[in-house]
Amino acid sequence: MEFAYKLVVAPWIEILTGPLFFGEVVIGGVLAGVMYSLVALGFVLIYKASGVFNFAQGVMVLFAALSLVGLMERGIPLLPAILLTAAIMLALALVIERVILRYMVNQEQIILFMATIGLTFFLEGFGETVWGSNVKKLDIGIPDAKLDVSHFAISHAALAGIFAAATAASFALMFVWRARAVRSAIDTSKGLVQPPLIGPGTIGFGLFGLVCFAARFFVGPEAAFIGGKASSTASFFTNLSWFGLGAAALVALLTAATWLGRRQAAEDHGADVAPLHYGWFVALGAAGTVAAAAGVVWAARNDILINGFELFAAVMAAVLVIILAVFFQKTRVGRALRAVADDHAAALSVGISLRGIWVIVWAVAGIVALAAGIIWGGKSGVQFSLSLIALKALPVLILGGFTSVPGAIVGGLIIGVGEKVAEVYWSPAIGGAIENWFAYVLALAFLLFRPQGLFGEKIIERV
Amino acid sequence: MFYREAGQFKSSYAADQAIFPIAQDRTFVLFLLVVAVAVPFVLPGTYWFNAVLIPLMIFCMAALGLNILVGYCGQISLGTGGFMAVGAYASYKLTTVFFPDLGMLFVFLLSGVIAAAVGVLFGLPSLRIKGFYLAVATLAAQFFLTWLFNKVPWFYNFNANGTIESPPRTLFGAIAEEGGALDFLAALNPLVTSPRADPLTKYLFGLGLVVAFALVAKNLVRGRVGRSWMAIRDMDIAAELIGIRPMQTKLLAFAVSSFYCGVAGAMLLNLYLNSAETLAFGINISFDVLFMVIIGGLGSVMGSFMGAAFIVLMPVFLTNFLPSIGLPLDTATQKHIEQMLFGGLMIFFLIVEPHGLARLWQIAKEKLRLWPFPH
Numbered sequence: 001m002e003f004a005y006k007l008v009v010a011p012w013i014e015i016l017t018g019p020l021f022f023g024e025v026v027i028g029g030v031l032a033g034v035m036y037s038l039v040a041l042g043f044v045l046i047y048k049a050s051g052v053f054n055f056a057q058g059v060m061v062l063f064a065a066l067s068l069v070g071l072m073e074r075g076i077p078l079l080p081a082i083l084l085t086a087a088i089m090l091a092l093a094l095v096i097e098r099v100i101l102r103y104m105v106n107q108e109q110i111i112l113f114m115a116t117i118g119l120t121f122f123l124e125g126f127g128e129t130v131w132g133s134n135v136k137k138l139d140i141g142i143p144d145a146k147l148d149v150s151h152f153a154i155s156h157a158a159l160a161g162i163f164a165a166a167t168a169a170s171f172a173l174m175f176v177w178r179a180r181a182v183r184s185a186i187d188t189s190k191g192l193v194q195p196p197l198i199g200p201g202t203i204g205f206g207l208f209g210l211v212c213f214a215a216r217f218f219v220g221p222e223a224a225f226i227g228g229k230a231s232s233t234a235s236f237f238t239n240l241s242w243f244g245l246g247a248a249a250l251v252a253l254l255t256a257a258t259w260l261g262r263r264q265a266a267e268d269h270g271a272d273v274a275p276l277h278y279g280w281f282v283a284l285g286a287a288g289t290v291a292a293a294a295g296v297v298w299a300a301r302n303d304i305l306i307n308g309f310e311l312f313a314a315v316m317a318a319v320l321v322i323i324l325a326v327f328f329q330k331t332r333v334g335r336a337l338r339a340v341a342d343d344h345a346a347a348l349s350v351g352i353s354l355r356g357i358w359v360i361v362w363a364v365a366g367i368v369a370l371a372a373g374i375i376w377g378g379k380s381g382v383q384f385s386l387s388l389i390a391l392k393a394l395p396v397l398i399l400g401g402f403t404s405v406p407g408a409i410v411g412g413l414i415i416g417v418g419e420k421v422a423e424v425y426w427s428p429a430i431g432g433a434i435e436n437w438f439a440y441v442l443a444l445a446f447l448l449f450r451p452q453g454l455f456g457e458k459i460i461e462r463v
Numbered sequence: 464m465f466y467r468e469a470g471q472f473k474s475s476y477a478a479d480q481a482i483f484p485i486a487q488d489r490t491f492v493l494f495l496l497v498v499a500v501a502v503p504f505v506l507p508g509t510y511w512f513n514a515v516l517i518p519l520m521i522f523c524m525a526a527l528g529l530n531i532l533v534g535y536c537g538q539i540s541l542g543t544g545g546f547m548a549v550g551a552y553a554s555y556k557l558t559t560v561f562f563p564d565l566g567m568l569f570v571f572l573l574s575g576v577i578a579a580a581v582g583v584l585f586g587l588p589s590l591r592i593k594g595f596y597l598a599v600a601t602l603a604a605q606f607f608l609t610w611l612f613n614k615v616p617w618f619y620n621f622n623a624n625g626t627i628e629s630p631p632r633t634l635f636g637a638i639a640e641e642g643g644a645l646d647f648l649a650a651l652n653p654l655v656t657s658p659r660a661d662p663l664t665k666y667l668f669g670l671g672l673v674v675a676f677a678l679v680a681k682n683l684v685r686g687r688v689g690r691s692w693m694a695i696r697d698m699d700i701a702a703e704l705i706g707i708r709p710m711q712t713k714l715l716a717f718a719v720s721s722f723y724c725g726v727a728g729a730m731l732l733n734l735y736l737n738s739a740e741t742l743a744f745g746i747n748i749s750f751d752v753l754f755m756v757i758i759g760g761l762g763s764v765m766g767s768f769m770g771a772a773f774i775v776l777m778p779v780f781l782t783n784f785l786p787s788i789g790l791p792l793d794t795a796t797q798k799h800i801e802q803m804l805f806g807g808l809m810i811f812f813l814i815v816e817p818h819g820l821a822r823l824w825q826i827a828k829e830k831l832r833l834w835p836f837p838h
Contacts, residue, residue: 053595103814109595110539111817114757117750118813121806125799133795391602391746398599431614437606444588444600451592459593463701 003429011425024305025424026417031310033416034317035379038372039393040400040408041321042365047402048341049361050101052112056119058390060366063127064089065373065382069138070131078140082370089366097359105354124387133384138377142312146305249290285322313375320371321409324364328405333360341403395443401456410454414446415439471832482681487831499670503663512662513735519775520669521730525748526755526767527673527680528723533753534761535684536716537696538589542601543724543752545585545608546578548744550725551732552618553577555627558656559620566636567655571672571729578725579718581608586717590710593699605749609741619740628738631657634668656733665734672730676723681764683719692716693762724752758812760821769820773812777805 015022039061046054067088071081100115296306328334339347340357348354376386396415400407419439427434452459471486473479483489503516525543532540553574557565565573585604592600612618619627635652654660655668683689691712694702703709732739751774759770781801816822 100810100814104817107813107817110533110757110761111813113595114754115810115813117754118806118809121809122803123806125802125804125806129796129799129803133799394599394602398596402595433610433614437603437610440600440603440606444592444603447592447596447600448588451596453596461700463698463704 582721760819
């Protein structure tokens, strides 16, 4: 009975009575999840392009981190060492294609899977023979501690300026886009796809401005807008304005997303809509960044525990994902990669070299492994156990789907949050140390409803 | 269909249904069996038993079990270590708490049955999930089971150190304890577990189990059950359409496979390790056994043996071979180089013969069928 209480009732009471702590746990989970996503991303890239379930991704992380630390121990500074390691990973991709993949074309997937396990053994032995097997510290200059924003101050005038610019820009952009949309007659005939002229985003930024000036009125021009704890009024308005900035950016983001969705729907129904302007992505990205940054500062100011290193990892992962997305969508090589992922035979028939693509995709996975290696190595030291994070990435993979990059990210977040929440609230009831299997069971539960993972390609079977 | 001008023909149904229809194959298997029985009487000392022969028998059993699931029924599983742990812990509980008088033979079989039940439970997702998704999902079994045995003290009888130990038990148990009316049976009822038991006895016991269960497996896979497994493996929807029930078939494969793995786990504890904790049934074992199955040959009973022999003997060979060619290495470096060689060899074998060692033997058999006219 007590066990049932501890399992079913107590965690919920804890969550409801301590929402702030729950928030901390969730944030910690999100940040940890991003780190899982980074490893899973490497798996997805290779699986998509070559159908190889690359178990060696984990050991590639280890190998990259070992090489990086090894190079730095020999006196090479961080940045050149990272570039050199990237070159090593590229060479590794070349060798793997030359020595293994070339001879295994058209083999069954499980054979290729086993070959990558052989590669795992080899790389593990090789890396440790070359660089030594003792635990090494990788220092990239970001402390693994609570994020401290107390010294972070922006003067009142600067903030007011930033914000006036944001309002003006958001207003101007919307006006320009509306004009463009009006020029496209078919667009307007549907009446669906006009961008909002003065969207809630602009209004939100405007409201934020009012708060800002109210703060100035109450606190006085001499007070630093952020960071000062002069009086409770100042503190209140400081918090309010950070919160307001974040909320405004979020509203702008949501408005834009809704409009994009309606535009997509119109396009799906056959409307001939004008192509999206790059400015949209820039604006969306900027609004998202502002929202996230404001959220982080607001949370940190309110003493919600945010680990600075994990935050750095999350930012790095986001940048990496954006670069990858641009690479896949906007470059010639990226288009070839997508073609190969879609259909090997068709890609071959239009003259895409499969072998070249394999080298590229393994090299990209190697660089993703390097990023993961920097982050994981910086967090927990570079040692053999680093290769075991492959086992952490597997549930992320099956949850998100083997073939989906967004799946790897969303899967990572779900697993990260689920794991942390379960570990904090439920594991005391059932004996602790559940993080080893909980992710798998969570992924399994999702799989029972979607056997191909959340974002995986639907499995179509024909006789 | 082979177009045969010459070779070994069959003139009766019995001959047609023989397990080893080719004379050379029959001779070869008999020869192997004789060697397996004779070798321990020739080898000096206990090193070979403890380091090579007994583990070989254990992994033959596990590989046999996994080959039924992966090779014949096409369900990739990485939960072997977990199911072996079930077998080991079941044998421990059976010998220490439930049936202290029971002979080891029966304990092993019962442990296998318990493992089979657990296997069916963790096989349930296979009805919905396929391929690598299933492989990763079976890791849930692996991690959950080892965690369970680690966390719930009941499984290791509330020991302070959390390990399970193999108690001294005889083959058939207390029915033939000394001093009884069945005293003359004592020779047939030797001590088979605990460090006190003779390694030779342990080995022969293991060998007997493996041979018996290999025979069972061989007959299973060439009968109706095996055919339905293979139909599911080749294409489950088509199999369903021709009237094979996927649920029963897949779960039966999980049950049989887990039975073998459970027996292998009980053997690992009682014949080899003598005392163990969950660490001994980690994910590495799962990968090793999967490797044996693939190197040996998916869907081949003989392949399971070949793969087990390869994976068990290779490290032994490397450990003994590397120092003997005079490389002055410290132990850590040597371990890493062994690892590299091991990985390299695995890749090499997969490139050269992706269908496993059994495929080589199969090609030889096709030639032998027509021997001495190879065309």
